[in-house]
Amino acid sequence: MSPEPTEPAAKAAATDEATQVATVETAAFRIPTDAPEADGTFAWDATTLVLVTVRTADPRGPAGTGWTYAPAAAAAFIQELLAPVVVGRSVGDVTAAWTAMRAALRNAGRPGLGAMAISALDVALWDLQGRLRGLPLHRLWGATRPSVPVYGSGGFTTYDDDRTARQLEGWLAEGFGSVKIKIGESWGTRVERDLHRVALARRVAGERTGLFVDANGGYQVGQAVRVGRRLADHGVTWFEEPVSSDDTDGLGRVRRALDCDVAAGEYCYEPRDAARLLDAGAVDCLQLDATRCGGYTGWFRAAALAETRGLQVSGHCAPYLHAPVAAATPALRHVEWFHDHVRIEQRLLEPAYGAPGGLLAPSERPGHGWDVRPGRLAEHRVA
Numbered sequence: 001m002s003p004e005p006t007e008p009a010a011k012a013a014a015t016d017e018a019t020q021v022a023t024v025e026t027a028a029f030r031i032p033t034d035a036p037e038a039d040g041t042f043a044w045d046a047t048t049l050v051l052v053t054v055r056t057a058d059p060r061g062p063a064g065t066g067w068t069y070a071p072a073a074a075a076a077f078i079q080e081l082l083a084p085v086v087v088g089r090s091v092g093d094v095t096a097a098w099t100a101m102r103a104a105l106r107n108a109g110r111p112g113l114g115a116m117a118i119s120a121l122d123v124a125l126w127d128l129q130g131r132l133r134g135l136p137l138h139r140l141w142g143a144t145r146p147s148v149p150v151y152g153s154g155g156f157t158t159y160d161d162d163r164t165a166r167q168l169e170g171w172l173a174e175g176f177g178s179v180k181i182k183i184g185e186s187w188g189t190r191v192e193r194d195l196h197r198v199a200l201a202r203r204v205a206g207e208r209t210g211l212f213v214d215a216n217g218g219y220q221v222g223q224a225v226r227v228g229r230r231l232a233d234h235g236v237t238w239f240e241e242p243v244s245s246d247d248t249d250g251l252g253r254v255r256r257a258l259d260c261d262v263a264a265g266e267y268c269y270e271p272r273d274a275a276r277l278l279d280a281g282a283v284d285c286l287q288l289d290a291t292r293c294g295g296y297t298g299w300f301r302a303a304a305l306a307e308t309r310g311l312q313v314s315g316h317c318a319p320y321l322h323a324p325v326a327a328a329t330p331a332l333r334h335v336e337w338f339h340d341h342v343r344i345e346q347r348l349l350e351p352a353y354g355a356p357g358g359l360l361a362p363s364e365r366p367g368h369g370w371d372v373r374p375g376r377l378a379e380h381r382v383a
Contacts, residue, residue: 019091022057024083024121026050027374028072028383031344032119034165037156046201047340048382049348050074051374052120054128056091061230064091064128065372067321067348068291069341070116072383077117081108086121091132098297102270115269115292120161122295124367130367135281137296137369138362147359148326150319154339155181161200167199167339168204175357178210180238183227184218187378192221195230202234203322212238219243228258236260240287251282261285265302266316268293273287274302278309285333289316296325307331320345320352323362335360345354347376 030048037044048071054064061199068074079143085100101121106112124252130137152171155164164181171179183194202211213236220226224242231239237260243250255262265287268274274293278281286306289297303313305332315322319342332340338356346352349370351363363369374381 012343020056020090021054021087021091021097021128023055023297024086025053025055025164026074026075026078027381028070029374029377030382031377031380033340034343036158037340038158038185039156039182039214040216041187042216043158047344048072049344050078050116050383051122051372052078052124053372054086054121054124056128056132057222062131062366064126064367065370066120066123066125067318067372068116068120069318070113070120070291074113074117074120075383077105077108077114078121081105081114082117082121086125091125091129094122094129095297097125098122098143098294102294104351104379111269111273115294115298116200119291119293119295119298122297124292125365130182134326134366136362136364137324137367138327139364141300141325143327143362144330145249145327145332147361148315148323149334150176150333150337150355150358150360151178151334152176153212153214153317155179155197155201157185157197159184159194161197164197164200164370165204168201171337172205172209172264174207174354176337176355177358178212178238179205180212180214180240180336182216183213184215184242188215188219188223191227194227198236199232205237210238211236212240214240215242217241217244217246221247221253224250224254228254228260232259238285239265241266245277245282248277248280248282251277252280255282255284262279263287263314265289265313266292269304270298271301271305272292274305278305278311284311286311286313287316287317288313288327290322291318292316298323299325300329301330302378303331318345319360320332320349320354321368323360323366325363344377348372348374366381369382
C-alpha cells in the first residue's frame, strides 16, 4: 500500500495541477459584413472567427483566450490534433507547446488552416500565462512603446465613391495619419477605376495623410510596375501585394522598379515563409499576422528575422489581438486597423476602446488584456 503523500508533496501536486492546461474549448462564429466586400482577387459577405479558450483545473482560476479568422474547420484541427498535445502541459511552457503543436500537424499539414489553428491556441496559452502571473503580455515580454500606431484600412472595391469617402473621413476625424484602400479590382482588369479611386482617396485624405493601397496580388509584374508609377502621382507610399506573395521574384522586380515601399507577408504561416520573402529582397516592410503565423510565438520568430535584415514589420488585421505583441516588437512600423476585424473585435471584446490619434494602447490588464464575451456573437455561432 502506498504511503499517504506528505503535506508539502500534496501542496506541490495541487500547485502543479493549478498551473497545467486542463481543458481546451473551441467555438466558431460567422459574422455577416455590414455591406458586400471585395478586394482585387476575392469577394465575401461574412467573416468567420474561431475562438479558443484554455483553462487550468482550478475552477476559480482565469481562462486564456485566443482567436483566428479562419474557416470553422480550424476548430476541428484544434480539438482533434492540437488539444491532446497541450492538455497536461505547464502553462509556462508555451514555446514547448508551440513546437509540439507543429509536430502534431506533420501529416495533416501546417500551412494554412493548421497554422491558423496553432495561432489561436498559442495566443490563448500566452493569455493564460499572463493572467496567472498577473502581468500584461507586453510587460511580460518587455514593452518597447506605450502605444501602437495604426492605419485605417478598408476601401473595398465594392464600395462606391460616397461610401469610400465616408469611411476615409471617419478615420481622419479620429486623427489617423495614414489610410489604405483596395485596388487591383477583378484581377487587375479595371485599372482606370483603381486609379480613379486612388485619386478620390487622395482628395478626401488631403496631402498630409499617408496613402496606402493593397492589390491583393491582382496584377502581373509589368502591369504592377506601370500602375505603381501612376500611383506615385498621388503620393502613394505603400503598395501592398502588387503581385502574388508566392511570386517572390516578381515582388522583388516591382520593388526595385518603384520608389514606394512594397509590402507583403500576410500569408506567412511560419518563420521560413518570412525568410523566403526576406532572402529574395521582395519587401521593404514585412507584414505578419499573429492569427496565421503561429500566434505570438511565431510572430516573434519571424519579426526577429526581419530585424536582422534591418527591416520593420507591420501587423496585418486583428488590431486588438496584435496590440500587446506589437508593443513589444522593437522594429514595428504599424498595425492595420482593418474595418471588418475592428467591427467584430469591438463587439466581442471588453473593454474595446478606440485608437484616437491613430494610436492603440495595449491593455494594462493581465494577459492580452481583453475579456472575451462570446455571448455577444451567439446568433452567429456555427460550430
